[in-house]
Amino acid sequence: MEDIILGNKLKLVRWLSVDSLILQHVQSKKIITTPEYLKLKSMGATTDLIIGLLDTIIAKGESVCRDFLNLLKDDEVNESFPELRKWIKTVDTSEPVQLEMGSQGLTSADTLMNNISVSSASSQSSMEINRSIDSSSANQTLERNGSMVDTGNRTVQDYQKFLKDYHPILVARVKNVEPILDDLKLHEESTSNVREAKTNQSKMRELLGYVNCKTIAERLVNALYKHEEGLMMDLQS
Numbered sequence: 001m002e003d004i005i006l007g008n009k010l011k012l013v014r015w016l017s018v019d020s021l022i023l024q025h026v027q028s029k030k031i032i033t034t035p036e037y038l039k040l041k042s043m044g045a046t047t048d049l050i051i052g053l054l055d056t057i058i059a060k061g062e063s064v065c066r067d068f069l070n071l072l073k074d075d076e077v078n079e080s081f082p083e084l085r086k087w088i089k090t091v092d093t094s095e096p097v098q099l100e101m102g103s104q105g106l107t108s109a110d111t112l113m114n115n116i117s118v119s120s121a122s123s124q125s126s127m128e129i130n131r132s133i134d135s136s137s138a139n140q141t142l143e144r145n146g147s148m149v150d151t152g153n154r155t156v157q158d159y160q161k162f163l164k165d166y167h168p169i170l171v172a173r174v175k176n177v178e179p180i181l182d183d184l185k186l187h188e189e190s191t192s193n194v195r196e197a198k199t200n201q202s203k204m205r206e207l208l209g210y211v212n213c214k215t216i217a218e219r220l221v222n223a224l225y226k227h228e229e230g231l232m233m234d235l236q237s
Contacts, residue, residue, distance in 0.1 A: 001056055001065035002212060004091060009054055015084040016050045025077050031067050032056060033189065060190075063209035069093045098230060106109060159217035164210065166235055176227040177203040183223040186210055 005012065016022050027037045037054055043049045057068045071077055072088045079085070163170065174180070181191060190210050193204050197203040211217050225232050 001062050001069060001093065001098065004069065005054060005058055005065055008087070011160065012054060013047060013050050013085070015081045017047045021080070022077070023049065025071060026053065026057075026068065029071055031064060031071065035189075037142050053138075058211065061149055061209040061212040063143070063205075066093050066095065078096075121195055122188055160211065162221060163217055167208060170208065170224075170231075171201050174204045174224070175200055175227055177207065179227050180220070180223040181207060183226065184216065184219050186216070 005033075023037065023040060026032050032040070040052050040056070042048050045051055051130070057064055069088070069091055070093050072084060073091075073093070075085075151168075177194070181194055184207075186194075194203050194206045194210075197206050207220075211220055
């Protein structure tokens with residue numbers, strides 16, 4: 001989604017500069033925060049406002065970019081921009097399948113993990129992945145969908161692809177979100193947005209939305225090895 005906005009940024013600036021009401025729409029959908037809205041509103045020229053808005057959205061990552069593009073599909077939003085309306089209909093903004101742990105029991109994420117290994121039924125119907133990592137295979141390299149992970153020195157050639165491949169499982173199973181968040185050292189506002197989420201699943205989903213560059217992706221993978229070693233070993237076994 002970020003690439004779509006970046007690749008069409010000049011056209012979006014030209015189209016959206018016709019009517020600054022787009023700023024009201026993105027605020028009402030909570031795509032931007034109140035401080036961001038006030039900062040953008042204070043910009044003089046409409047063109048500067050739109051450029052600032054697009055840069056702000058791109059910096060927020062894949063999830064927010066998708067929300068913005070979906071907003072542009074709304075007839076009420078794009079009615080003043082005929083060229084935008086025609087273009088946005090060609091943009092695929094469908095989301096990847098999101099698997100998470102539901103409050104009422106096991107969901108599709110649990111079904112996926114069941115296909116790997118299911119422990120004997122317990123009083124709470126909990127599920128564990130049981131894997132024994134032989135020390136002799138500590139330097140074994142796993143290749144999955146183009147991502148290379150070395151289980152010995154814990155390196156990943158394509159951090160962003162690795163996180164994307166395992167996105168559903170990370171959302172469902174990561175529990176130590178707070179210490180991972182501390183290690184990432186994101187912007188204060190981004191950190192606050194993650195902490196405000198009510199469940200570990202929603203926190204992790206929000207956190208993954210801020211992985212918008214290789215540096216952050218690498219820091220997140222390292223933090224997962226540090227605070228969720230068991231899970232990472234499960235994914236690699």
